[in-house]
Amino acid sequence: MMPLRRFAMHQPKSVAEASQMLAEFGEKGRLYAGGTELLLAMKHDLLRYEHLIDVKTIPGLNKIELKNGTLNIGGAATHRAIEHSPAVKENLPVLAQMENNVANVRVRASGTLGGNLCFAEPHSDPAALLLALGAKAHLQAKSVRRTVTIDKLITGSYETSLGADELLEGIEIPLAGKSQRAAYVKFQLKERPTLGLALVLDVDGDNIKKAKAVVGSVSPMPTESDKANGLLTGSRAQVEKQLLDAAGALAQAADPVDDLEGGADYKRHLIGVFLKRAFIKALA
Amino acid sequence: MSAEKKPDFHVVNHAVPRRDARVKVTGKAQYVADLKLIGMAYAKVLRSPYAHAKILSIDASRATAHPGVYCVVTGNDLEGLNPYYGHAVKDHPLLAIDKVRYAGEAVAAVVAVDERTAFEALELIDVKYEELNAVFTPQEAMAEDAPLLHEKQFEAGALRGFEGEVTAGKGSNICQKHHIKWGNVEEAFKNAAAVVEGDYYFPMTYAYAMEAYVAIADVTDQGVNIYSSAQHPFMVRHDLKSVFNLPVSKVRLIVPFVGGGYGSKSYTKIEPLVAACSWKAKRPVKLQLTVEEAMLTTRSDDAYTWMRTAVDANGKIIARQAKIFMNTGAYAENSPLVVEKSTNRCVGPYAIPNVLIENCSLYTNTVPASSYRGFGCAQVTLPGESQIDELAAKIGKDPYEFRLANAAKPGEEFFPGMRPFDGTLKQDLDTAARAIGWNTPLAKGHGRGVACSGSDAGAYPLTSTVVRVHADGSVTIMTGSTELGQGSHTVLPQIAAEELGVDFDKVNVVSSDTAITPYDRSTGASRTTTLMGSAVLEASREAIQQMVVMAADVLKVKVEDIQTVRGGVRCGEAQLNWSEVISKFYALPDGEVIGRSYIRKSGRFSALPVFWEAAATGVEISVDQETGKITMEKLATVGDVGLAINPALAEGQDIGAATMGMGIGLFEELIYEGSQLVNGSILDYRLPRFSDLPKEVELHLVQNQDGVGPYGAKGGGEASLNSMAANIANAVDRATGVRIRHAPLTPEKVWRALKDKNIQGSKV
Known part of the structure; x- marks a missing residue:
């Protein structure tokens, strides 16, 4: 890590003003939403910006609230705030648990959910779980707003569909109620996870009506597979028999890469191990 | 614990709280990073992107002209210095000269008003390289067509510490060879009842210390003064003496607390480079590496x-x-x-x-x-x-x-x-x-x-120390051993307190300043308790001998009539503690007694x-x-x-x-x-x-x-x-x-x- 190069920090009062600043600074500017990834990259001289636009001070952008059967989390809410939010713990404990295991307490205290998603670092815990939960992202550019699903927000390694002057205002997560069973499990040796696996099931007695499995960290962006999700529905006994096939389908869709975290074959194997563990945990 | 009964120790063999605990946990302990000299400039280092390359040219003119930059130092600026150092083999230039031998090697340093300015100027230095074939494993280095890393034969460093011949620089990539042999292995394996055999690999590792390398150099006509995170200040002094061609007395290494070493802080690291920066900039210069740079500085074999x-x-x-x-x-x-x-x-x-x-x-x-x-x-x-x-x-x-x-x-x-x-x-x-x-x-x-x-x-036995007993009965140990977290500054006063019979809290330690503290070969090889500890023990006893003679003088009796007791002497009814002996000797409540000791490879340390x-x-x-x-x-x-x-x-x-x-x-x-x-x-x-x-x-x-x-x-x-x-x-x-x-x-x-x-x- 080197000394940070000189930059100016701006603190807009509203999302619209932040968007205006983004438009004005162009490639010389970037949103700052905690900086746990951004400042590291800047200290390693991998990224250079002359202007950082601090969205953490925008009033209301860090709120966490329940509204019409959905959980709404502002883009600037910190991991730690989500982890400790009574609304989250009560209504979506899997999210609180996942946040509780993001990086370390210093990162959680400073890093935000919006920052995590928009930086699109491939080893994101929240991205995998939110995709499985069917979360939507509300984006705003000046006065234009749009809503996209997580897979439409994150488009690649460090890549998003955000427009040049667009920012993430908040995340909306549907609350499925009592029939939902969910688990997020991960395998981590280093600073970032080798693999994260989110499994969200809709159950009726012994029958799994709907399933969504997402694997993260093993490839540039979190991945799901319709085939895997199909194999994960049916009676519990039947699904248990199909777990390995589902894992195979998910691994095929994810197409893991060889890197310092491990060989692709090892990661494919881990998908099987952790799909099974997620399944047991979700239904425990 | 052994069942054997230990003698009744007063201070040693007790888990007294470590001396530096409070200042360290409250953030008050001073490390080199905390020090600042008047007029001090800051250096940053440009590193080679290539593993093996000829340096064709270095153009530092744009960096030199950058506002806030005092100077740029490159391998072309070292005339007047002996730029190669190394205590075993003098093969290491303080900045790359003519070629680079690994990706991350220091090629140039910018000296500027602050660290950020120095860093910003690095990319203004234009270095032209011609890449050479490189080798990364011993197997590649041994291959017949392997490129040679070192073309010239080197001088052996004066403080080699090993017996073998210098193999480095003799026309191959071999750095050092060694073997031991006794008995007849071939015969023994032939007659063995069972044999196991295998290939093993021990990885490259980094001795992570919380403090990365940091040094401040102030080079003037009077000599070379350096504050450094070095484990072995006297070894570093020797390398600098040779780089600047100065007598030992004109090179001063001062080492405050060191934030962990684990071997990585042993011997000379960035000190010649920061000294060359100060020499050219004509002002004190600080160089503080990042952890990532430290990882490009040393590792395990x-x-x-x-x-x-x-x-x-x-x-x-x-x-x-x-x-x-x-x-x-x-x-x-x-x-x-x-x-x-x-x-x-x-x-x-x-x-x-x-x-x-x-x-x-x-x-x-x-x-x-x-x-x-x-x-x-x-x-x-x-x-x-x-x-x-x-x-x-x-x-x-x-x-x-x-x-x-x-x-x-x-x-x-x-x-x-x-x-x-x-x-x-x-x-x-x-x-x-x-x-x-x-x-x-x-x-x-x-x-x-x-x-x-x-x-x-x-642990080579070459160590000296001074134990000063003051007129108020307190004690100062002058030690060349560095406190790098191992606890030497707690253990050494425990030994002096045990010997002199004074309170542990009254024994202070002054350490690791080559201008003041007596020579100690190194703080490594787990040697400090054994060797410096022995030196402190002997110096304490030597001080006691002197004080016995003083007490005889003061009491006007024969030396043989003086009996030592814990913390002082007795002669018949008369009993004096060390404070009284010294004060009466000087006829003022002031002055001191200086106990010394020299440890060398002799007596119980000869084997x-x-x-x-x-x-x-x-x-x-x-x-x-x-x-x-x-x-x-x-x-x-x-x-x-x-x-x-x-x-x-x-x-x-x-x-x-x-x-x-x-x-x-x-x-x-x-x-x-x-x-x-x-x-x-x-x-x-x-x-x-x-x-x-x-x-x-x-x-x-x-x-x-x-x-x-x-x-x-x-x-x-x-x-x-x-x-x-x-x-x-x-x-x-x-x-x-x-x-x-x-x-x-x-x-x-x-x-x-x-x-x-x-x-x-x-x-x-």
Whole structure:
């Protein structure tokens, strides 16, 4: 890590003003939403910006609230705030648990959910779980707003569909109620996870009506597979028999890469191990 | 603890709280990073992107013209200096001259008003390179068509510390060769009842310290003054004396607290470069490396070892043979000595009648390797202690019993020509085995290991010190030993307080300023308690002798009539404490007495090693057979330390060393992909964390007062590292039936081994 190069920090009062600043600074500017990834990259001289636009001070952008059967989390809410939010713990404990295991307490205290998603670092815990939960992202550019699903927000390694002057205002997560069973499990040796696996099931007695499995960290962006999700529905006994096939389908869709975290074959194997563990945990 | 009764000590052998604890935990302790001299400038370093390249040209004019920049220093600016340094071999230029030998090598330095300005100017330096073929492993370096890293023959450094001939720079990439031989290995292997043989790899590792390298230099007509994070200020002084061609008296090294060393801060690192910056900038200059830069400065030698070991029909080890190739990186640094030590350490601590160990280190285009805690011992204890278990399994013996039957006995000269063994391995191993419940039932998927190591400590006996007794009865120790976290500044005053009979709190330590403190060869090789501790003990006793003479003078009696008591003297009815003796002697409540001592290779220090550093460790691990992940269930350390001057500090050293060894066993490894170090940051280089600590830890000391140091003490703090990687590999074998010979045993590596075993149905 080197000394940070000189930059100016701006603190807009509203999302619209932040968007205006983004438009004005162009490639010389970037949103700052905690900086746990951004400042590291800047200290390693991998990224250079002359202007950082601090969205953490925008009033209301860090709120966490329940509204019409959905959980709404502002883009600037910190991991730690989500982890400790009574609304989250009560209504979506899997999210609180996942946040509780993001990086370390210093990162959680400073890093935000919006920052995590928009930086699109491939080893994101929240991205995998939110995709499985069917979360939507509300984006705003000046006065234009749009809503996209997580897979439409994150488009690649460090890549998003955000427009040049667009920012993430908040995340909306549907609350499925009592029939939902969910688990997020991960395998981590280093600073970032080798693999994260989110499994969200809709159950009726012994029958799994709907399933969504997402694997993260093993490839540039979190991945799901319709085939895997199909194999994960049916009676519990039947699904248990199909777990390995589902894992195979998910691994095929994810197409893991060889890197310092491990060989692709090892990661494919881990998908099987952790799909099974997620399944047991979700239904425990 | 030994059952033997210890003499009644007042201060030593007590776990007094460490001296520096309060200032360190409150952030008040001063390190070089905290220091600032008037008019001080800051340097930043431009590093080579290429592993091996000719430097065609360097144009620093734009950087020099950058606002706030004082000057730029390159290899072309060093005329008037002797820019090559190295205490073993003078092969290391303080900045690359004519060519670069590894990616990350310092090519130029910018000196500016602040660190950021210096950093910003780095990219304004235009360096033209012509890339050369490069080598990254010993095997590549030995190939017939391998490019040569060093073309010229080097001078040997004056403070070499090893006996071998300098091989470096003689027309090949060989940096150092060493071998030991006794008996007849060929014959012994022919007649053996059982033999094990295998190839092992010990990885490149980084001795992570919280403080990265930092130094401030102030070079003037009066001489060279340097504040540095160096472990061995007197060794660094010698290199600077040679760079600047000055008498020793004109080079001053001052070392405040050092934020961890583990070998990485031993010998000269950035001091010549920062001194050259000050010399050119004509002002004090500070250079503080980042952790990532420190990782491009030094590392451990990785080692490729082929080894075989044989037993006779009675289960007695009769022969061991090994060939080791070590990857020493671009410069020799301390590796010639590491080669010598790792060769010796293949044997111990077993009495083996037939031995042949051949070792060769090679220059490669990678970060230079140097000292690393354990000093070559961990590299060869991985194969050595693995083979003890492999052999025990092969002949159907319990590995713990097998060790006991073959370990060197107290007083045995198991290494021809060296000091007889001064430890008690049976007691060490017994204690470790008991602590982890060696014979109790094991849960499924769990495995245990007990292993040991015994190193011929590289502690060379050359040390001097001064103990000043003041007129108020307080004491100042002047020591060249550096406090780098090991606790020397607590242990040394404990010894002086014990001898002089004064309160521990009244003994102060002044340390590591070569202009003030007497010469001490190094703060390394676990030597300080044994050698500096002996010096403090002797200097305290010498001060007492002087005060006895003074007391006789004051009381107007014969010296023979003076009797010493704790903290003073008695003569008949009259009793004087040291304060009274000194005050009456000078007839004023002022003045002092200066006790001295000189330690050299003579008397009880004539046989080398000065001590054998011995320890045993015990582990219980479990393996997640699905992921390959190892969990440390139990750890026991047993430090065979003679006498712990401060038991809490001795145990602290053991848990620290064992944790560091555990890191190598489980996940630590510097990884090169092509010419680049790809995990050269602590984000990617996996260090042990608190959450990795074993679920149960027991720390034990064996204290038989069998060392040559004060009260029978000897060195500790490295040995618990050495056996850990082998111990983990042995426990994994016992848990899963797979033998892994390459550290670290990452989950993926364990998983692959398990997979191969399931496919082949046999051991890999």
